[in-house]
Amino acid sequence: xxxxxxxxxxxxxxxxxxxxxxxxxxxxxxxxxxxxxxxxxxxxxxxxxxxxxxxxxxxxxxxxxxxxxxxxxxxxxxxxxxxxxxxxxxxxxxxxxxxxxxxxxxxxxxxxxxxxxxxxxxxxxxxxxxxxxxxxxxxxxxxxxxxxxxxxxxxxxxxxxxxxxxxxxxxxxxxxxxxxxxxxxxxxxxxxxxxxxxxxxxxxxxxxxxxxxxxxxxxxxxx
Amino acid sequence: xxxxxxxxxxxxxxxxxxxxxxxxxxxxxxxxxxxxxxxxxxxxxxxxxxxxxxxxxxxxxxxxxxxxxxxxxxxxxxxxxxxxxxxxxxxxxxxxxxxxxxxxxxxxxxxxxxxxxxxxxxxxxxxxxxxxxxxxxxxxxxxxxxxxxxxxxxxxxxxxxxxxxxxxxxxxxxxxxxxxxxxxxxxxxxxxxxxxxxxxxxxxxxxxxxxxxxxxxxxxxxx
DNA sequence: TAAATAGTGTCTATCAGACAATATCGT
DNA sequence: ACGATATTGTCTGATAGACACTATTTA
Numbered sequence: 396x397x398x399x400x401x402x403x404x405x406x407x408x409x410x411x412x413x414x415x416x417x418x419x420x421x422x423x424x425x426x427x428x429x430x431x432x433x434x435x436x437x438x439x440x441x442x443x444x445x446x447x448x449x450x451x452x453x454x455x456x457x458x459x460x461x462x463x464x465x466x467x468x469x470x471x472x473x474x475x476x477x478x479x480x481x482x483x484x485x486x487x488x489x490x491x492x493x494x495x496x497x498x499x500x501x502x503x504x505x506x507x508x509x510x511x512x513x514x515x516x517x518x519x520x521x522x523x524x525x526x527x528x529x530x531x532x533x534x535x536x537x538x539x540x541x542x543x544x545x546x547x548x549x550x551x552x553x554x555x556x557x558x559x560x561x562x563x564x565x566x567x568x569x570x571x572x573x574x575x576x577x578x579x580x581x582x583x584x585x586x587x588x589x590x591x592x593x594x595x596x597x598x599x600x601x602x603x604x605x606x607x608x609x610x611x612x613x614x615x616x617x618x
Numbered sequence: 619x620x621x622x623x624x625x626x627x628x629x630x631x632x633x634x635x636x637x638x639x640x641x642x643x644x645x646x647x648x649x650x651x652x653x654x655x656x657x658x659x660x661x662x663x664x665x666x667x668x669x670x671x672x673x674x675x676x677x678x679x680x681x682x683x684x685x686x687x688x689x690x691x692x693x694x695x696x697x698x699x700x701x702x703x704x705x706x707x708x709x710x711x712x713x714x715x716x717x718x719x720x721x722x723x724x725x726x727x728x729x730x731x732x733x734x735x736x737x738x739x740x741x742x743x744x745x746x747x748x749x750x751x752x753x754x755x756x757x758x759x760x761x762x763x764x765x766x767x768x769x770x771x772x773x774x775x776x777x778x779x780x781x782x783x784x785x786x787x788x789x790x791x792x793x794x795x796x797x798x799x800x801x802x803x804x805x806x807x808x809x810x811x812x813x814x815x816x817x818x819x820x821x822x823x824x825x826x827x828x829x830x831x832x833x834x835x836x837x838x839x840x841x
Numbered sequence: 842t843a844a845a846t847a848g849t850g851t852c853t854a855t856c857a858g859a860c861a862a863t864a865t866c867g868t
Numbered sequence: 869a870c871g872a873t874a875t876t877g878t879c880t881g882a883t884a885g886a887c888a889c890t891a892t893t894t895a
Contacts, residue, residue, distance in 0.1 A: 400666060400667070401624035401627075401666070402627050402664060402666055404624075404625050404627060404709055441625060441707075441709075443623060443624070443625055443700065443706070443707035444623070447699065447700060448698060448699055449696065449698040449699075449709065470695060470696060472693060472695075473672065473693060473696060473711050475671060475672040475711075476670065476671055476672075477666065477670060483666070484664075484666035486627055486664075486672065486709065486711075488696050488698075488709075555874085556874085556875090557873080557874075577858095578857080578858055578859065578860085579874090579875090580857090580858080580859080580860080580861095580875090580876080580877080580878095581856090581857055581858055581859085583875075583876085584856090584857080584876095585856095585857085599866095601866075601867085602866080602867075602872085602873075603866075603867045603868070603871075603872060603873085604865075604866055604867075604871080604872040604873035604874070605864060605865035605866045605867095605872080605873060605874045605875080606865070606866060606873095606874080607873075607874055607875090608874085608875090778847085779847085779848085780846080780847075801884080801885055801886065801887085802847090802848085803848090803849075803850080803851095803884095803885080803886080803887080803888095804883095804884055804885055804886085806848075806849085807849095807883090807884080808883095808884085822893095823847095824893075824894090825845080825846075825893080825894075826844075826845060826846080826893070826894040826895065827844080827845040827846035827847065827892075827893055827894075828845085828846060828847045828848075828891060828892035828893050829846095829847080829892070829893060830846080830847055830848090831847085831848090
């Protein structure tokens with residue numbers, strides 16, 4: 396089979412999560428050539444006989460390599476060319492996913508593949524052109540949150556508005572010294588009428604202060 | 619060569635232009651199987667031995683099939699799956715381009731391939747899943763213009779602000795009965811400080827009224 | 842001068858940021 | 869009552885839409 400006549404098609408995933416009060420992205424150490432031993436985004440080559448959609452390829456990669464299931468995969472863009480993969484002409488479709496950190500630990504911690512969380516703004520050299528993938532996905536994520544999208548999947552199932560605000564601040568903050576803080580009043584005002592989440596009636600986060608109403612993502616929420 | 623093991627990779631282009639005071643998209647009648655004789659977006663299958671980038675595939679399709687050169691190609695998204703092309707598992711990368719109508723007529727009118735301009739909001743059934751391609755590209759274009767992007771490539775090289783406003787109105791208008799009109803004052807106010815275009819000093823559009831300053835897109839303008 | 846379109850100014854409702862005030866818990 | 873955080877309210881400057889006004893050409 397001559398690879399020169401058919402491009403390699405793969406799906407790669409930028410899986411983001413919050414850790415150490417920073418936006419981080421999941422990396423895996425490659426166990427096979429090419430770039431064996433180097434860090435890369437999780438991904439897989441499309442298997443036409445198995446995958447019904449390229450998104451299935453992405454989900455398969457996350458499941459097989461990490462044992463992770465994500466609630467939503469956002470197709471971002473394509474990276475292509477004859478040189479980005481030493482095996483030849485290749486097409487990589489980049490997907491973006493968000494996941495609460497605990498959900499990854501719970502399912503992936505016993506896998507043998509070596510993984511790590513890298514700061515989204517300080518990734519080192521990666522295999523292929525994955526560094527550009529991370530930059531594109533991170534910028535897209537920031538842009539969406541700046542444009543008022545709510546990254547609810549970075550939060551636990553039930554969350555308070557203060558936690559939601561904190562998550563948005565961490566996503567938007569480009570470096571830890573940045574004292575970016577959203578205004579509480581303005582933040583909550585713009586959430587009124589938002590259909591993306593709903594109050595869990597009668598449930599509150601309790602502590603040594605006034606209880607905080609708990610919310611959850613709406614059934615059809617995507618992001 | 620077994621196609622079942624390698625997906626077909628192609629680039630398709632939604633080329634928009636203004637005609638009949640409406641946003642229209644260029645269609646070509648297919649001269650080969652599959653879907654021979656049906657209308658479709660212009661596109662081509664990636665040739666790894668020729669194309670250095672998928673964008674080159676798109677440009678090659680426009681050049682070979684239509685004799686058209688576009689100033690900018692915007693990669694939009696991927697359509698994929700085993701059923702969208704009867705030849706088997708396929709991946710189509712959709713590109714969007716804008717072009718002043720005259721530029722297409724000037725270069726493409728003598729080509730033998732049959733072409734037509736279809737209203738972006740009233741395309742009939744097309745080959746493959748190209749109807750969804752058109753919808754995605756049209757909605758993306760509208761969204762960008764709604765978010766203040768200026769589709770300068772739909773205009774002649776030199777244009778007046780009134781013409782620019784008219785073009786934005788036509789792009790945003792979803793059907794001809796829609797009386798959508800942008801406010802002249804607000805439209806011009808938001809253009810102050812815009813770096814996307816610049817005045818052509820000393821050049822004016824003349825007529826039976828006060829002369830109108832002519833503008834042109836800035837050198838590095840992309841859209 | 843009239844017609845026509847270019848270009849600018851004003852008024853106001855709305856909104857986001859800044860900041861303050863109030864509410865309700867645990868202790 | 870006190871500490872702590874949740875939630876709501878007020879003030880104000882900036883902005884977009886609506887609309888009116890002025891400017892400059894040809895006929």
